[in-house]
Amino acid sequence: MSDRSIPRLLQTPAVILLLVWMIVPLSMTLYFSFIRYVLNSLRKPEWTTPSISNWRGFGNYEYVLNAKDFWFAIQNSVFIVSSILILTVLLGLCIAVLVNRSFPGRGIVRVLLISPFFVMPAVNAVLWINMILDPVLGLQGIAVNGLNDLIDGLRDFPVLGSFFSLWPEFEPISFRATQTSAYAVIMMVTWQWTPFAVLIFMTSLQSEDESQKEAATLDGAGPWSQFINLTVPHLARPIAIVVMIQSIFHLSLYAEIEIVSRGNGNKNLPYLIGEFSSNNIGAASATGIFAVILANIIAIFLLRMVGKSLMD
Amino acid sequence: MAAVTERSKIGNILWPVVAWIVALIFFFPIFWLVFTSFKTDADAVKPEHLFFFTPTLENYTNMTENYDYWRFAINSVITSSFATLFALAVGVPCAYAMAFNPSRHTKDILMWMLSTKMLPAAAVLYPMTFITKNFLGIFDTHFLVILVLCLINLPIAIWMLFTYFKEIPKEIIEASKMDGVTTWGEIKDILIPLAWGGVASTALLTFIFCWNEAYWTVRLTTIDAATLSKLIEGNRAPEGLFFGRLSAVSTAAVMPIVILGWFCQKQLVQGLTFGAVK
Structure with missing residues (x-):
């Protein structure tokens, strides 16, 4: 065997597996997206089996583009993913800087901080929406009620009472409405993925060149200017990696959306596909193709960002 | 001063x-x-029992007796372990070749692999169900779950391994080639011992992702190969009133992996950089 064929041979299994994994379902999705294909139809039973004679051309695509859910779902997907990215990167940076010094119990702090990353997404969603954010039974409801009772009690005090009597009653927020449930999803995913950002930023901070910092201190640079001029450029690459890995995971966010917002209108693209595919496979497939296109646009953008420095 | x-x-x-x-x-x-999870369902929603209550194991005994927790747990262990093993078996040689014999296309191949991870699972769910049920007849088998878990984690695993292998000086590998060591020998005796930390943390992360996967494992199984995410899926339906029971099931599903994570925390912190740290 020649020198080049062994490395190629070693890559083949992975490449073939992923190629099949990508191409077979994708080409079926593409096919279904051009035909009329529904799971149940009393009026048109012939549509319930996939067949080339039910050709619909771009009809499914037109149908999806005209569905008002579709544009909302795209907007919502982008809103949720970008909010999560911004929050995790900012929180991750702050916490990484905070933990990147030695203090008593640092090991335990690190273990506690990392824990949310290991939690199953489905459990994460169930835990947050029911036990923490529920306006009646969850901690939120209990805390708001407790606060109201406390203010009620303070009203009886002689002087302060007149001040507190002006306070309005607090209302717990329901996180089951369309807009608020998007916030709930952002909150729980941020909770889960901030530890990941912390981990990567922390490792990167530890590899920072300390002698550079000492030189800067001698030159009279304050901690803030050191952070901006030395630490932030050093963190550019880890930030790119965090953004990329998280985009990969959050573009296909499903479990959280499904559990938090069943049927209340807070959809993202994967969830909309799921909704369509309960009956209209044609429309679901067309939406799927749109989702693939969107993912690819984002992928090209992200991969270029990271890919450049990957090979050095 | x-x-x-x-x-x-x-x-x-x-x-x-x-x-x-x-x-x-x-x-x-x-x-x-x-x-x-140690509260009864009734206590769990009473504000007066928020912090003070009589702890009970009722939820856990109920869970093991009525929900067959162990079957789901064993399925999770089996599928996640084998998927991790296969991902490494396919990923290590691939990452090895990419790191030590890069060609013009290596970067593109790597990027393409990562981009398969961005395909929305929901878009291909129906074809997948269709193929596995009607053509291959492997729906709801351990084999299918292992295969799917392995495939969805393979790109990340290869990327992680690649970034570790790249750090190893090429001379070491080349020297062993001079000595007539076979490719398999290079991987087994030189590469893996040298990059042991990276391989371990890749395995760990893959295992965690497999364990927590809740899209395919829920939709491609019914009973036989159902994992813990399926158990959660089935138990979350009656919202609100059964916090105690829900917590016990969730705790039992999550704690094994959280504790594993605690023990391997150092390893994971060292390894989880995806080449972010130079």
Whole structure:
């Protein structure tokens, strides 16, 4: 065997597996997206089996583009993913800087901080929406009620009472409405993925060149200017990696959306596909193709960002 | 100068306290989950029993007796372990070749692999169900779950392995080639011992992702190969009133992996950089 064929041979299994994994379902999705294909139809039973004679051309695509859910779902997907990215990167940076010094119990702090990353997404969603954010039974409801009772009690005090009597009653927020449930999803995913950002930023901070910092201190640079001029450029690459890995995971966010917002209108693209595919496979497939296109646009953008420095 | 030391003295006390508070806030939801799992369903929703209650194991005995927890747990262990093993078996040689014999296309191949991870699972769910049910007849088998878990984690695993292998000096591998060591020998005796930390943390992360996967495992199984995510899926339906029961099931599904994560935390922190750290 020649020198080049062994490395190629070693890559083949992975490449073939992923190629099949990508191409077979994708080409079926593409096919279904051009035909009329529904799971149940009393009026048109012939549509319930996939067949080339039910050709619909771009009809499914037109149908999806005209569905008002579709544009909302795209907007919502982008809103949720970008909010999560911004929050995790900012929180991750702050916490990484905070933990990147030695203090008593640092090991335990690190273990506690990392824990949310290991939690199953489905459990994460169930835990947050029911036990923490529920306006009646969850901690939120209990805390708001407790606060109201406390203010009620303070009203009886002689002087302060007149001040507190002006306070309005607090209302717990329901996180089951369309807009608020998007916030709930952002909150729980941020909770889960901030530890990941912390981990990567922390490792990167530890590899920072300390002698550079000492030189800067001698030159009279304050901690803030050191952070901006030395630490932030050093963190550019880890930030790119965090953004990329998280985009990969959050573009296909499903479990959280499904559990938090069943049927209340807070959809993202994967969830909309799921909704369509309960009956209209044609429309679901067309939406799927749109989702693939969107993912690819984002992928090209992200991969270029990271890919450049990957090979050095 | 005096002002500076004064300020750093306050900082020395203040920042660790802030760090502790942040850590406790982040950990609190997990604590609350475990805490609630020892309450009865009735106690779990009563504000007067928020912190004080008679702990009970009722939810756990109920779970093992009525929900067959162990079957789901064993399925999770089997599928996640084998998927991790296969991902490494396919990923290590691939990453090895990419790191030590890169061609013009290596970067593109790597990027393409990662981009398969971005395909929305929902878009191909129906074809997948169709193929596995009607053509291959492997729906709801361990084999299918292992295969799918392996495939969805393969790109990330290869990327992680690639970034570790790249750090190993090429000369070491080339020297062994001169000595007539076979490719398999190079991987087994030189590469894996040298990159052991990276391989271990890749395995760990893959295992965690497999364990927590809840899209395919829920939709491609019914009973036989159902994993813990399926158990959660089935138990979350009656919302609100059964916090105790829900917490126990969730705790039992999550804790094995959280504890594993705690023990391997150092390893994971070292390894989880995806080439971000130079």
